Amino acid sequence: MGDSLRWAFELETKPSEATANWLVGEIIPGSHDAITAVLAPTTSLEQLVELKNAFKSMRVSGATVGERRLAAQLYAATIATAVVRWNARISSQPTLALFDAFTALSQDSDIPEALRDIAELAVEGLPVLPPLVRGNEDDESR
Amino acid sequence: MPADQRHASHTNWDLIRDAVSGSESASTSLEVVVRRSWTSIYALIRASGRNPTDAADLTQGFVTDIFLSRRLLESAEEKRGRFRTLLQSAVRNYLTDVHRGQTAKKRGGNSIDCDFSKVEPLVADHSHDPSRAFSTRWAACLVRAAAERAKTLLHESNNALAWTLFEERFLKPAFANEDRPSLAALAKQYSLRSKGEAALHVTRAKRKFAEALLLEVTSTIEDPRDLQEEVRELLMLLDGR
Numbered sequence: 001m002g003d004s005l006r007w008a009f010e011l012e013t014k015p016s017e018a019t020a021n022w023l024v025g026e027i028i029p030g031s032h033d034a035i036t037a038v039l040a041p042t043t044s045l046e047q048l049v050e051l052k053n054a055f056k057s058m059r060v061s062g063a064t065v066g067e068r069r070l071a072a073q074l075y076a077a078t079i080a081t082a083v084v085r086w087n088a089r090i091s092s093q094p095t096l097a098l099f100d101a102f103t104a105l106s107q108d109s110d111i112p113e114a115l116r117d118i119a120e121l122a123v124e125g126l127p128v129l130p131p132l133v134r135g136n137e138d139d140e141s142r
Numbered sequence: 143m144p145a146d147q148r149h150a151s152h153t154n155w156d157l158i159r160d161a162v163s164g165s166e167s168a169s170t171s172l173e174v175v176v177r178r179s180w181t182s183i184y185a186l187i188r189a190s191g192r193n194p195t196d197a198a199d200l201t202q203g204f205v206t207d208i209f210l211s212r213r214l215l216e217s218a219e220e221k222r223g224r225f226r227t228l229l230q231s232a233v234r235n236y237l238t239d240v241h242r243g244q245t246a247k248k249r250g251g252n253s254i255d256c257d258f259s260k261v262e263p264l265v266a267d268h269s270h271d272p273s274r275a276f277s278t279r280w281a282a283c284l285v286r287a288a289a290e291r292a293k294t295l296l297h298e299s300n301n302a303l304a305w306t307l308f309e310e311r312f313l314k315p316a317f318a319n320e321d322r323p324s325l326a327a328l329a330k331q332y333s334l335r336s337k338g339e340a341a342l343h344v345t346r347a348k349r350k351f352a353e354a355l356l357l358e359v360t361s362t363i364e365d366p367r368d369l370q371e372e373v374r375e376l377l378m379l380l381d382g383r
Contacts, residue, residue, distance in 0.1 A: 004316045005285065005380060008352035009373050022348050026311075026325060026341035050338040057342050063349060 016066030020074060023054050034070075038077050039114055045086045052078040052090055073108070076101045077115050080122035089129050099126055155225070155361045176209050178287055179229060181261045182279040186233050188262075189275035198258040204236045224372070225362045226280045230273065274379075281379040284362070288355035289313065296350055303332065307340060308347030 007025075010018040020034035027050045031037040038051060055075035062068035080102050082090045091098060105111070105119035161172035183204055188197040208214045214232050261279075296305040307328055315322045325337040325344075334340050356369075363372050 004312075005355070006377060007348070008355050009377075011349065011352040012356055012369065012373070018352070019345055019349050023341055023345040026344055027338060050336065050341070053336065054338040054342050054345075057339075058345075061342075061346070 016064065016070055019062065019067050020055070020058070020070050023058065024051065027051055027054060034074055035077075035112055035115060038074055038081055039118055041085060043081070043085075045082060045088055045090070048078050048082045048086070049090050052082075073105060073111055073115065076105050077118060080105065080119045083122040083125045083129060084118055087125065087128075087130065095126055095129070099123060102126070158225070172210065176205055178283055179209075180205055182226070182229070182276050182283060183233050184258060184261055185279040186230065186272045186276035187237065189272040190237060194258065194262055200237065200240065201258070203240070204233055208232055208236055224368070226277065230276050233276070234272075277375075278379050281376050284358045284376065285355065285380070288351060288358045291354040291358070292347065292351040295354070296347060301343075301346060301350075304343040304347040304350075307332065307343045308351065311340075311344050312348070 007018075007022060010021065014021070017034065021032060024031045024034040024037045028037050028043060028047055031040075037043055038048075043051075052075060055071045055078060058071035059068050059075055062071050079091045079093075079098065082088045093101075102119045102122045106116050106123060108116065157171040157175045161168050161175060165171075180201060184197055184201040187200050187204075188194065192200060214229070293305050296302060310328060311322055311325070314320070323331075325340045328334070328344075329337050329340040332340070334343075359372055359376060360366065360369060363369060
């Protein structure tokens with residue numbers, strides 16, 4: 001029972017990241033770190049779509065400013081990862097909006113370097129991106 | 143609504159302060175603290191070598207003579223610190239007094255209904271170590287109190303579905319040591335649009351439960367710097383180590 005409760009105390013040690021980590025752990029069993037999971041080459045396109053939709057909700061419903069900010073960053077990062085790793089568009093946002101979002105992410109000095117790197121690569125990949133994958137519509141602009 | 147449910151959002155120390163304050167809700171607060179604690183008391187007494195019948199009688203005796211007379215709570219309010227340490231010490235002292243024949247045999251008036259038959263199977267395995275038996279039940283009661291608190295708060299904020307999914311996906315399998323249902327199965331069962339939506343509900347409840355558990359643990363210690371140590375002990379107790 002203790003092992004299955006250990007996660008709960010992450011809220012004390014990593015208050016802003018805990019919820020995102022739990023969310024990712026639900027969608028990708030065995031994952032304990034949201035950023036690592038979003039960037040992992042083993043994360044499938046289907047899982048990225050699930051993560052993107054979940055972070056999209058969490059950037060509004062997160063309990064704290066820190067949670068909402070991280071969710072917004074991870075939302076953009078999942079879209080960027082789909083561009084870079086799968087050459088896929090999983091958002092219906094206009095290319096210009098995606099360009100702005102990825103650029104902002106790539107220049108955010110408060111986030112881990114790996115997230116900035118994926119955003120930078122996604123900026124480069126945007127011009128040759130194929131059309132939206134059906135079922136991944138995303139009507140809200142950031 | 144039972145007193146335990148009405149007070150699910152209160153920590154032990156909230157209740158103790160209210161119980162000794164003489165307020166209108168003092169008696170109810172006292173009863174809730176007793177209800178949260180008596181299984182740990184029974185576990186300690188059973189593990190100290192008493193048979194189930196004697197342990198049940200002594201537990202009722204402690205509850206009536208020490209708890210409901212407010213002697214323990216007044217002492218607790220003065221000393222603060224870890225409530226479980228104080229309670230454990232008080233039970234041990236009580237058993238010594240009983241052994242010396244220094245407690246009244248007849249008790250009247252205040253008492254609470256305790257279903258010892260439900261608790262006996264839970265404490266029988268720990269009959270070799272009174273301190274361990276007490277602390278293991280204590281840890282389990284903290285988890286239960288946190289669960290009740292989280293459930294109440296989620297229901298009050300119209301997030302009952304989040305609690306239901308958390309219970310199905312996490313609590314029931316953890317307590318029963320069973321496999322967890324998949325998110326896809328839960329999404330289908332509760333007519334959700336996607337696994338991600340189910341994950342969001344579960345995560346929302348996880349957060350509320352984690353908050354409640356941290357609050358429960360924090361509320362039983364005096365110095366916030368003791369939190370990490372208390373958490374480490376709690377997890378070890380729940381692991382049976």
